[in-house]
Structures are given as C-alpha cells and as structure tokens.
Amino acid sequence: MIPIQLDINGQTIEMEVVPDLTLLDLLRAVGVASVKKGCGEGDCGACGVLLDGVYVKSCLILAAQASGHSVETVESLGNVEHPHPLQTAFVDAGAVQCGFCIPSMLLAAKSLIEDHPEPTVEQIREGLDGNLCRCTGYVKQIEAVQTAAAVMKEEDHD
Amino acid sequence: MTNKFSQVGTNVRKVDGMALATGGSLFVADLAPENALCGMILTSPHAHARIVRMDISRAEALDGVYAVLYHGNVPRILHTTAGQGFPEPSPYDTVMFDNKVRYVGDRVAAVAAETPEIAAQALSLIEVEYEILEPVFDPVKALQPGAPVIHDEPDAHVVIPVPYDKDRNLAAFVETSVGDVDGALAKCDVVVTGTYTTQYAQHCPIEPHITLCELDPYGRVRITSSTQVPWHVRRIVAQCCEIPVRRIRVVKPRIGGGFGAKQEVLIEDVCTMLCLRSGQPVLMEYSRKDEFVSSRTRHPSVCTTTLGLTKDGKIQAIRMHMVLNTGAYGSHALTVGSNCGSKVLPMYPCEHIEFKMEGAYTNLPVGGAYRGYGATQAVFSVECLIDEAAARLGRDPLELRVQNHIRSGMGSPIFKALGEGTEGVEMTIGSCGLPECISLGAEAIEWKKPRQSSGRKARGVGMAILMQGSSIPHVDMGAATIKLNEDGSFNLLMGATDLGTGSDTVLSQIAAEEIGVDTTMMIPLSSDTDVTPFDVGAYASSTTYLSGGAVKKAALLIRHQILEVAAEMLRCEQEKLTIEDGRILGGAKVITCSDVALHSLYSHNQKQIMASASHITEKSPPPFAAHFADVEVDLDTGFVKLLKYVSAVDCGTTIHPKLAEGQTEGATMNGISFALTEEYLFNEKGRMLNPSFGHYKIFTTADMPEMVTIMVPTYETTGPYGAKSVSEISINGALPAISNAIFNACGVRMMHGPFTPERVARALREKA
Numbered sequence: 001m002i003p004i005q006l007d008i009n010g011q012t013i014e015m016e017v018v019p020d021l022t023l024l025d026l027l028r029a030v031g032v033a034s035v036k037k038g039c040g041e042g043d044c045g046a047c048g049v050l051l052d053g054v055y056v057k058s059c060l061i062l063a064a065q066a067s068g069h070s071v072e073t074v075e076s077l078g079n080v081e082h083p084h085p086l087q088t089a090f091v092d093a094g095a096v097q098c099g100f101c102i103p104s105m106l107l108a109a110k111s112l113i114e115d116h117p118e119p120t121v122e123q124i125r126e127g128l129d130g131n132l133c134r135c136t137g138y139v140k141q142i143e144a145v146q147t148a149a150a151v152m153k154e155e156d157h158d
Numbered sequence: 159m160t161n162k163f164s165q166v167g168t169n170v171r172k173v174d175g176m177a178l179a180t181g182g183s184l185f186v187a188d189l190a191p192e193n194a195l196c197g198m199i200l201t202s203p204h205a206h207a208r209i210v211r212m213d214i215s216r217a218e219a220l221d222g223v224y225a226v227l228y229h230g231n232v233p234r235i236l237h238t239t240a241g242q243g244f245p246e247p248s249p250y251d252t253v254m255f256d257n258k259v260r261y262v263g264d265r266v267a268a269v270a271a272e273t274p275e276i277a278a279q280a281l282s283l284i285e286v287e288y289e290i291l292e293p294v295f296d297p298v299k300a301l302q303p304g305a306p307v308i309h310d311e312p313d314a315h316v317v318i319p320v321p322y323d324k325d326r327n328l329a330a331f332v333e334t335s336v337g338d339v340d341g342a343l344a345k346c347d348v349v350v351t352g353t354y355t356t357q358y359a360q361h362c363p364i365e366p367h368i369t370l371c372e373l374d375p376y377g378r379v380r381i382t383s384s385t386q387v388p389w390h391v392r393r394i395v396a397q398c399c400e401i402p403v404r405r406i407r408v409v410k411p412r413i414g415g416g417f418g419a420k421q422e423v424l425i426e427d428v429c430t431m432l433c434l435r436s437g438q439p440v441l442m443e444y445s446r447k448d449e450f451v452s453s454r455t456r457h458p459s460v461c462t463t464t465l466g467l468t469k470d471g472k473i474q475a476i477r478m479h480m481v482l483n484t485g486a487y488g489s490h491a492l493t494v495g496s497n498c499g500s501k502v503l504p505m506y507p508c509e510h511i512e513f514k515m516e517g518a519y520t521n522l523p524v525g526g527a528y529r530g531y532g533a534t535q536a537v538f539s540v541e542c543l544i545d546e547a548a549a550r551l552g553r554d555p556l557e558l559r560v561q562n563h564i565r566s567g568m569g570s571p572i573f574k575a576l577g578e579g580t581e582g583v584e585m586t587i588g589s590c591g592l593p594e595c596i597s598l599g600a601e602a603i604e605w606k607k608p609r610q611s612s613g614r615k616a617r618g619v620g621m622a623i624l625m626q627g628s629s630i631p632h633v634d635m636g637a638a639t640i641k642l643n644e645d646g647s648f649n650l651l652m653g654a655t656d657l658g659t660g661s662d663t664v665l666s667q668i669a670a671e672e673i674g675v676d677t678t679m680m681i682p683l684s685s686d687t688d689v690t691p692f693d694v695g696a697y698a699s700s701t702t703y704l705s706g707g708a709v710k711k712a713a714l715l716i717r718h719q720i721l722e723v724a725a726e727m728l729r730c731e732q733e734k735l736t737i738e739d740g741r742i743l744g745g746a747k748v749i750t751c752s753d754v755a756l757h758s759l760y761s762h763n764q765k766q767i768m769a770s771a772s773h774i775t776e777k778s779p780p781p782f783a784a785h786f787a788d789v790e791v792d793l794d795t796g797f798v799k800l801l802k803y804v805s806a807v808d809c810g811t812t813i814h815p816k817l818a819e820g821q822t823e824g825a826t827m828n829g830i831s832f833a834l835t836e837e838y839l840f841n842e843k844g845r846m847l848n849p850s851f852g853h854y855k856i857f858t859t860a861d862m863p864e865m866v867t868i869m870v871p872t873y874e875t876t877g878p879y880g881a882k883s884v885s886e887i888s889i890n891g892a893l894p895a896i897s898n899a900i901f902n903a904c905g906v907r908m909m910h911g912p913f914t915p916e917r918v919a920r921a922l923r924e925k926a
Contacts, residue, residue: 033188034181036414038364039446043851046364074181083176091175094816097824098658099178100365100414106179129860132851134362134415135658137823138859139867140816 004067008032009076017063023049026063027073034074034103038132045131048104049073055111057130074103077110085155086110089148090141097135105131109145117156119149164739165671166879169816173663173682174412174656184412186368186384190441194370195224195270197432197442198277199425200284201452202259202266205295205521205844206306207288209257214267216283222272223280224436229255232431235398236313240489240526241387241421243633243694247579249322249329249488251314254398254427259288260308260486261521262845263451270432270440293844297483297518298460300327308486308519318579320492329488330495330517334575337510339466342475346466350546353462354539355910356893358455358838361528362856365414367453368443369426371433379430381408386420386657387695388685398427399434406430410685413657417828418527420657421697422454422489450849454526455838457494457517458483459535465543466510471553473562475510476503480536482517485524491517493578494525497532497627500582501780502540504570505625506562511572521844527697529825530889533626534832541622541894542909545901555898556600559623566590583631585777589872589882591808592623595784599806602866603786611903614793617801618903621786622894627778628874628883629700634774636705637691638712640669641768642720644759646740646752647679653693654705655685659885660817661701665709667813668878672713673720674737675751691770699781699883702813706878708773715769720751723758723767779874781882783807785826785891788863789899796919798834798900805888806868811880819867822888826865829892831857837912 001016008030017026024047027035035058038044042060049058050072058071078084083091086106096102105128112119112127119127124145133141177184214226232254240248255265267284271277294300294308309324316322321331343349370382379401385391388408396403413420429442444453459482466475480498484491495515503511528534548555564570566587573585599621600606609617639651650669656662666680683690693705717737725732728745735744740751758767786804791797805826812818835855839847848854873880897908906921 028187033183033185036185036365037187038366038414039851041446041850041852044364044446074179077180079180080176080182083180087176087179090179091171092169094169094172094820096172096175096178097660097817097820098363098365098413098415099174100185100363100658102179103181125859125862129858132362132364132856132858134364134417134828134856135824136820137825137827137865138862139823139865140820142859 002064004064006066006068007070009073019064021063022059023061023063023066024058027058032073032075036100036104046101046104048107050107050111055108074106077106085151086148089144089151093140093144093147095136095140095144101131101133105141113149113152117149117153119145163671163879165667165677166813167811167815169814170663170667170677172660173666178412185365185414186370186382186411187443189382189411190370191439194439194441195272195436196274196277197268197270197429197440198281199265199428200267200281202262202264204259204288204290205262206291206293207259208291209259209286210289211287213285217269217280220276220280220283222276223269224438225270225432226267226280227255227428227431228267229257233400237394237397238489239423241390241423244393245317247318247320247492248490249314249316251309252487254431261523263523264486268428268432270436270438293521295520295522295844297481297520300518300520301516308521320579327519328516329484329519330492332496332515332576335512336571339475339477339510339512342510343464343466346474347469348467348547348550349464350543350550351464352539352543352909353460354542356459356535356538357911358458358523359832359836360450360453360455361417361419363415363417363419366444366446366449367420367424369429370439370441371429372439373433373437378405378407379433381406381426381430382411383408383426384413384420385410386416386655386697388655388687389653389692390695391423391426392687394423395426395430399430408687410655416657417529418697419454421527421695424453446851447849450854451523451846454489455523456528456534457491457525461536461539463539463543465547467547471551471558471561473506473508475508476506477512478503478536480515482515483520483522483525484517485520485522487524488517488519489524489526491525494532496576496578498536500572500576501533501626502536503572505564505623507564507568507570523846529886531886534890537622537624537890538893542897545898556596556605556621560596563592563623578630578633583777588779588876589810589874590782591870591872592782592784594870595782595806595808596623598868598870599784599786599804602804602868603788603802616791616793616903618791618899619786619788620895620898620902621784622891622898624783624785624887624890625780626699626883626887627780628703628877629775629778630698631775631778634694634698634700634704635772636693636708637770637772638709639691639768639770640712640716641766642716642751642755644752644755646750646755647681650680650682651690652682652684652705652709653691654701655693655696657696659701659821660814661696664702664813664817665706668706668709669713671879672710673717675740679740699886702881703877703883704773704775706881707775708771710878711771711773712769715771716767719767719769720754723754724749727757777876779876779882781807781809781884781887783887783891785895787892787895787899789896789903791900791903791918793904793922796915796922798896798913798918800830800834800863800896802864803830804866805891806870807884807888808870808872809884810872810874810877810882812869813879813881815869818869818884821884822867823865825886825888826892827857827862829889832912833892833896834912835914
C-alpha cells in the first residue's frame with residue numbers, strides 16, 4: 001500500500017492505495033460521480049480531470065502519481081443553482097444528450113478556452129478531439145464552446 | 159412558419175440538462191452501494207465448441223466469492239434477449255448458460271465476488287474442457303447444405319408462427335412479392351443490379367451495459383439498469399430466473415446512450431440470479447471490450463438488388479435479396495430483416511416488387527437492434543443503384559429520384575405485406591416533405607456547381623433519400639399518468655424511456671402544451687415499473703409519436719378535470735373556461751392551477767386530479783430525409799475526405815427543434831463514421847481483433863466534415879402536434895450518399911463498407 005495525499009476540488013484527502021489503483025478508480029471510490037469510465041484505456045475521454053490545471057485522462061494516471069497534486073472535476077465548476085458559463089452554454093445549445101461524456105468534455109473545453117480565450121472552430125475541434133460523444137455529432141458542442149468563451153471573456157472584463 | 163403553440167416548437171431547457179452538466183449521481187454506476195458485489199462473466203475463447211466438462215469448485219472455494227453460475231446450476235429456460243413485445247418475434251434460442259458456446263465472447267459462467275480482482279481470479283479458477291467444433295463465419299455458406307449446425311440443441315424454437323429452420327442455420331425468413339418482376343424486367347430499357355455488403359459495427363454508447371441488482375427487505379429484487387426496455391427487462395428476468403413479475407422492480411436512471419444496444423436484455427438475468435443466489439447487491443458492468451465482443455452489433459448484410467427502369471426514367475420493378483448475418487443468436491433477425499424491405503422499398507412505388515430475406519446463424523458476434531434497424535443495410539444498395547441507373551440513362555440522379563419517389567397520398571403494397579413478425583398495416587402517406595428536403599439539401603450542398611478536381615484530388619458529390627417509420631402500429635403501446643400538485647405543478651409518470659434522447663423534455667412539452675402550462679411545471683419521471691405505467695420502451699422510433707400520444711391523451715383528461723373543478727369554484731359553465739400559462743381564464747376572476755389543486759385536495763368534494771391514458775398507433779408515418787455528401791478522393795492513397803455533409807429531414811413538427819437537430823446530427827455522424835471507418839476485424843478463428851476505441855475508429859471532432867442540418871416542417875395529422883419520428887432515419891444516408899459521391903468523383907463504385915483508403919485505393923487500381 002502506498003500513502004497518498006491529494007487535493008480534490010479543494011478538499012485534501014489522505015489515504016493508502018494499492019500501487020495499480022488508477023486516479024479514475026480512486027475518484028469514483030471517494031464518490032466523485034462526474035468522472036466516468038467509458039473504456040479504461042485512455043480512448044474515450046469520459047474520465048478527464050484537471051490535474052494541477054492540466055486536462056488529463058484519469059484512467060491513465062495512477063492514484064499514487066497524483067499524490068501531492070490537485071485534482072479538479074466538474075463538481076468544482078458550478079452547480080445546478082450557479083452553473084459555470086460552459087455548463088449553461090452546453091445545456092442551452094442542446095449539446096447535452098445522454099450527458100455521460102459531458103463532465104469531462106466541459107473540463108477539456110475549460111482547458112482549451114484558457115489556452116485560446118477566443119477559440120476558432122479549428123482550435124475547438126482540436127481541443128475536444130479526445131472526447132468521444134456518440135449522441136450529438138459534436139455540432140452543438142462546438143457552438144456551445146464558442147458561446148461560453150464569449151460569455152467568459154465578457155465576465156473577465158466585468 | 160409561425161408557431162401557434164406556446165410550448166411545442168420551442169427550445170425549452172432540457173429537463174435533465176443541468177443535472178447532467180454538473181456531474182450529478184445519475185447513472186447506474188453512481189447509484190451502487192459500497193457493499194455491492196462485483197458480477198463478472200467468463201466468456202468463450204472458441205467460436206464453436208461443446209463444453210464437455212466444467213469444474214467450478216475452486217472458484218466457489220475462493221475467499222470473497224459469493225456465487226458462481228454455470229449451465230450445471232441454473233435453470234435451462236429458452237428465451238430471447240431481444241427485448242421485444244410478447245410473444246417475441248425473435249427465436250427462443252438462448253439460455254442463461256449452455257453446455258455449448260457459439261461465438262468467441264459467448265457466456266460460459268459468472269461469479270459475484272467482493273472485488274473485481276477476486277471476481278477475475280475466480281473466473282480464472284473455473285475449469286472448462288471444450289470439444290472444439292467446426293465453425294462457420296460466412297452467412298451465405300452457413301445456409302448451404304452441409305454447413306456446421308450452430309443450434310443443434312433440440313429445444314430452440316420460435317414462439318410466433320414464422321419460418322425457422324435451425325438445422326439449416328436459418329434464424330429468420332421473409333418472402334413477399336407483388337406483380338411480376340421477371341416479366342417487368344424483361345420489358346425494361348435499363349436494368350441495374352449489384353451485391354452490396356455492410357460490415358459488423360457496434361453502437362458504442364459511451365456508457366457500456368451496466369446493471370445493479372439489490373434485494374429489498376420484502377425479498378423483492380430492485381434492478382437499476384441502463385436499459386431502453388424496463389418492462390421487457392422485468393418480464394424476461396422473471397422468465398429466466400423463474401420468479402414472478404411481482405417480485406421485480408426495474409428502475410431506469412439516466413442512460414449513457416443506447417442506440418438499440420440497450421434494447422437487449424443482456425446482463426440483467428445473470429445479475430439478478432447472482433443477487434438471488436448471494437443475497438447481496440450485485441453490480442455488473444461490461445468493459446469496452448465486452449461491449450464490442452459480447453454485446454450486440456449491427457447485423458452485417460449481403461444484399462443483392464435489381465432495379466428495372468424504362469427509358470423515360472420510371473422505375474418499373476425492384477427485387478431485393480437480403481442475407482443478414484445474425485451471428486450466434488437470432489436476436490432481431492426477423493424484424494431487422496423485415497425492415498430491410500418495409501423501410502426502403504416503399505420509397506419508389508412500382509407495381510412489381512420482390513423481397514426475400516434470410517437471417518443466417520454464424521459463429522460470430524450477435525446482431526441486434528441498432529438505430530436504422532435494417533433500413534441502413536438495405537438502402538445502401540437501392541440508393542447506389544439509383545445513381546447507377548441515372549448514369550446509364552444520362553440523367554441527373556437527383557432528378558431521377560424526384561421523378562420516382564413516394565409522395566403524400568400514395569401507398570405501397572409493402573406496408574401491408576411486411577410487418578414485424580406479423581402482417582403489416584396498410585398505409586397511405588400523410589405528410590411528406592421529401593420534395594423540400596431534396597431541394598433545400600441540394601441548394602445547401604450546391605448540387606449543380608461543378609466540382610474542380612486537381613491533380614490527385616478528385617472532387618464529387620452524392621446524395622441519397624431516406625424514409626423510416628414512427629412506432630410499430632397495432633403492436634407497440636405507451637402509457638402515461640399525470641397528477642396535479644398544490645403549487646400547480648404536475649407529476650408526469652411515463653413508461654417511455656429517456657435514454658439520453660431528451661424524451662423526458664419532449665413529452666413534458668407535449669403535456670404542458672395540452673394542459674396550458676409552462677413546461678417547467680412538469681416533473682417527469684420515466685420508467686420505474688413500480689411507479690409509472692407501462693411502455694414498450696424506447697425503440698422503433700416510437701417515443702415522440704407513440705408515447706407522446708399517450709401523454710397528450712392523459713393531459714387532455716387532466717385539463718378537463720381542472721376545468722371541472724374550476725367551474726365549480728367559479729360557479730360558471732366549464733365550456734367558458736380555458737387554461738393559459740397555468741391560469742384559468744374566462745370566469746368572473748382569474749384563478750390558477752394551484753388554486754384548483756388546493757381546492758380539490760383540501761376544500762370541497764376532495765379528490766386527486768389525476769389521469770392515465772394509453773396509446774397505440776394505427777399507422778407508422780415515415781419521416782423522410784435527403785442526405786448529400788461532398789467529398790475529395792485522394793487518387794493515390796484512396797483516402798476519402800468528407801468535406802461537407804447535408805441532412806435535410808422531415809420529421810413533422812419538431813417539438814423541440816434543438817433536440818430534433820441533435821438527433822439528426824448524432825445519427826448522421828454515426829452513419830458517416832460507419833461509412834468511412836467503423837468495422838470489426840476478425841482472425842481466422844472468429845476472434846475480434848480490434849475491440850477498443852483505439853482500433854475501432856469512431857469519428858471525433860477532428861474528423862467531422864462541415865455539417866448542415868435542415869429541418870423541413872410538415873404536419874402529420876396522426877402524431878402529437880403534428881410530430882413524426884426523428885431518431886433513426888439520419889443514420890442511413892451516409893453509406894449510399896458517400897458511395898455515390900466517390901463514384902461521382904472518380905468513377906469507382908464502392909459496394910462494401912467502410913470506404914477505407916485501402917478499399918478505395920484497391921477499387922481505383924482495379925478500375926485502372
């Protein structure tokens with residue numbers, strides 16, 4: 001067993017884990033429901049989190065590797081009463097169908113907007129390339145990211 | 159067109175959207191208790207083998223193992239996993255565990271253990287001795303005399319009177335004809351024929367199959383499952399586990415996509431049995447590999463079609479011979495096969511039609527319901543042959559379609575001839591926006607504009623026209639209950655199963671419109687077999703059209719009850735009153751639905767304002783679509799770059815325009831991905847070689863073309879507020895539209911999907 005300490009959405013947790021426990025399985029075990037397992041192989045992108053602000057697939061990171069780092073998931077973005085502009089934009093654009101891939105995609109979108117505050121369609125396509133969605137055809141998600149980026153820029157100015 | 163409705167036709171916020179976007183605990187895996195055991199299945203490494211000896215004792219003895227199931231300790235109940243209405247049109251050829259395996263991935267045993275690690279270890283301790291049998295992988299060869307018999311057990315059978323011959327590996331058979339096709343073809347000026355094949359493909363819901371089974375203190379089993387068919391799950395689990403329906407409650411939480419894969423009752427029976435045997439909660443989930451190998455697939459097809467036309471361009475005769483590969487079990491073989499005819503042949507009305515479909519067992523993964531449901535496979539051949547005929551006649555393929563396609567007021571003998579295991583229903587087309595779909599789509603793709611090819615890059619454009627259905631008439635039933643609360647809100651209890659499509663929202667809009675309140679006043683709850691009324695489930699493009707009909711009926715009853723109480727309160731005639739935005743107008747003063755609820759619950763003549771209604775359909779009005787593809791083919795590498803894709807769809811009234819567009823875009827993208835990249839690869843022993851997203855390529859944002867979606871409004875008088883279905887139709891277009899575009903670009907005809915660079919390059923070399 002390996003002792004680890006990490007920060008999950010602002011809360012520090014300390015525990016002992018088996019060496020091969022993935023960050024994905026750890027997060028789900030401690031009740032972070034938004035992080036989804038769609039393949040466990042790094043292909044589908046449903047398990048994305050921000051590790052020290054960098055978007056990563058949590059099924060490809062060992063829990064022990066994440067020790068000493070901070071993990072941000074969609075729970076920290078906003079809630080039903082006070083959603084983040086990305087969440088509002090996704091819902092209002094019709095970009096959320098089954099919603100299974102959405103929490104992770106929102107984090108990928110947040111990360112790409114940080115890199116490109118006014119993202120072009122090409123930059124969005126590149127930024128969301130690792131997030132499979134079988135429901136939407138991605139059209140409304142690309143629209144939503146553009147809408148959210150504009151709102152976030154506006155909010156930055158305010 | 160101006161919207162005469164207040165709720166219908168508006169983009170209200172999807173009722174579950176924000177809960178999903180904020181990562182709520184809404185899916186099966188999120189709802190499992192900490193002490194849930196892990197259920198895991200041992201699958202067959204062989205395509206065709208008899209189990210001659212099995213020893214589970216070492217697995218049973220392992221610490222942390224609570225139950226082990228195999229053919230020696232479970233009842234042998236023949237059933238079908240197809241998740242259809244009763245009696246099912248699919249053959250009863252499946253048991254929970256058998257002493258024979260019929261494909262690589264078939265069930266051998268299952269365990270429930272404290273952890274996934276212990277479960278995996280327990281599976282490895284199960285000793286199985288196989289007698290390897292000769293497999294057969296080609297559906298056409300499987301039907302020939304002397305082929306290995308896959309279902310040689312004596313007890314497999316059909317439960318409705320349809321042809322079934324397991325000794326010939328014939329899982330399903332349909333044949334129908336009108337007129338005299340041979341005679342008509344002899345008189346035709348142009349006869350085009352071809353054999354088109356489609357490949358194995360999987361639905362790829364991002365959430366794989368998952369089921370949680372828990373025993374409650376009353377001894378009942380609560381099944382929380384990612385399913386499209388909660389009522390069929392309840393019935394089939396009762397059948398397989400030999401327990402009464404009343405001991406089972408099926409709850410559907412949010413579903414991470416289904417597309418037909420979750421119509422299949424795939425793991426609920428095993429999970430329930432593990433729960434009953436262990437007395438513990440059991441969570442069973444498929445890995446992505448399981449989802450590819452042991453779940454369900456689109457039936458691969460070999461389709462030989464012939465079209466005959468006179469020189470004026472009129473289609474005189476169509477013949478289609480479809481061979482479907484149903485894999486090791488006959489799930490949906492008959493009905494997918496029937497739909498190959500019924501959802502394609504009526505498109506071009508003519509007097510001479512022949513249709514024959516054979517569903518063949520093979521030792522490969524199992525076919526099932528997959529969005530498109532046979533239309534996908536069959537329309538490929540017909541829509542490519544239209545272009546072949548146009549080329550022979552020197553006609554514009556678009557004009558040839560316009561000359562021949564079905565229109566409002568027309569029928570087809572096929573509607574009556576081909577049902578779903580029974581005779582179909584005669585039908586005259588009501589709404590048909592196909593002419594507008596074609597003209598608006600052509601404009602969007604710039605159909606007439608010459609494409610400039612340069613060097614090794616050849617440009618081309620292609621199209622296809624499509625139809626589907628809306629529900630299965632006289633077979634499917636949906637029901638809904640609505641009740642009024644003190645604040646003027648309504649519980650909307652529906653059997654209809656929202657699997658991510660947004661049906662909870664669409665059905666709430668229909669109820670709100672009918673009652674006269676805002677959609678936010680509806681509290682939808684879908685699919686809890688203890689709480690909501692029945693619905694066959696989310697399949698056959700039925701939810702809006704069929705379940706929407708039930709919701710609208712129940713809402714009408716509620717509106718009458720509210721007005722009855724309001725008239726009593728206002729001491730006026732009920733007929734004078736109307737409801738608008740939750741307010742009752744027309745009386746001496748304005749009162750609200752909340753006032754009516756408080757009055758009826760607490761004040762006088764007390765009663766719960768509530769109503770239930772059921773709905774069946776008399777017809778299955780087709781939505782229509784025209785799809786267009788603009789491609790660039792690399793003549794050296796064979797790579798097909800899809801530049802632009804246009805989907806123009808007539809689904810009647812779009813109850814929620816953005817969700818309807820979303821259905822169209824999602825289906826279109828899946829169709830494109832199927833046409834260009836998706837396929838199962840097998841080794842010579844029938845093992846799938848690419849069961850991961852790393853090796854089975856589905857489209858991402860980086861791959862997508864420019865997408866244009868056009869919703870063409872029509873009004874289907876038999877549907878709720880003029881609506882027809884929208885979910886399936888747009889998956890069907892890409893295969894023929896892209897094949898036609900490739901043909902237009904470089905003159906090679908792709909007849910086998912997917913159109914990978916390798917296949918296209920080979921075709922280019924063969925042509926050269």
